[in-house]
Amino acid sequence: MNTDSAQPSVLDLAKMIDHSLLHPTMTDAQLDAGCALAVRCDVATVCVKPYYVPRAAELTGGTGVLVCSVIGFPHGNSHTGIKVLEAELAIREGAKEIDMVANAGKVLGGDLRYVADDIRQVNSACVARGAILKVIFENDYLQDAQIIQLCEACSGIGVAFVKTSTGYGFVKQPSGDYNYKGATERQLRLMRAHCPERVQIKAAGGVRTLDDLLLVRSIGVSRIGATATEAILREAVRRGLPGPIPPGLAGAHAPAAAAPGY
Secondary structure, eight states: OOOOOSOOOHHHHHTTEEEEEOOTTOOHHHHHHHHHHHHHHTOSEEEEOGGGHHHHHHHHTTSSOEEEEEESTTTOOSOHHHHHHHHHHHHHTTOSEEEEEOOHHHHHTTOHHHHHHHHHHHHHHHHHTTOEEEEEOOGGGOOHHHHHHHHHHHHHHTOSEEEOOOSOOOEEOTTSOEEOOOSOHHHHHHHHHTSOTTSEEEEESSOOSHHHHHHHHHHTOOEEEESOHHHHHHHHHHTTOOSOOOGGGTTOOSOOOOOSOO
């Protein structure tokens, strides 16, 4: 858990960000531009669709930015064997981190043995190939007891991260519209309380501003998924947070337009 009360540097915050390029309509040109932004901002990873991993690895090669691929995205309903193969292929093509979606239907149905085995097999495939696994819960679908069960299962397996959301877990609202909350403060505190410190927390969905990032950091979150990456980091520069500052943001005192979604 992050209990450091010192003011973080801009680079500290950049290295908390997985720059998300997951919207289903994104073109290859937009994905290329997103990778360039991720390198310019010197974030932790660029999080991409599986087919795009080789290109992302090419564009980020030799930088401090790693490639993260999603697996079983966004609903987690793929056969376990397919998830394993998908993870193995992504790692072979250059991914160093894997974000896998848990099978929400199995969680809701109480089949935690299946869920744990699903996670365990993918985690083993990642660890054997030098990659790390983040397990996406999709909290909007779940009750607190189920979130706790997933935290306990993931902790027992030894995954690197547990993660709140895909950003696409839409739930029908009383109005009839579909929406999602993503990473809420209450659920992040719940996840942090039910995982040992060696299991890190990733907040995704709804972390869109510098204040959002600083809040989740204070809870003990060490990684976020974001599309508003440049806007967040430019605001950190504008407010005078200390260096180091990623070279691509040097002199970035004007706010950038936030990207939509996630």
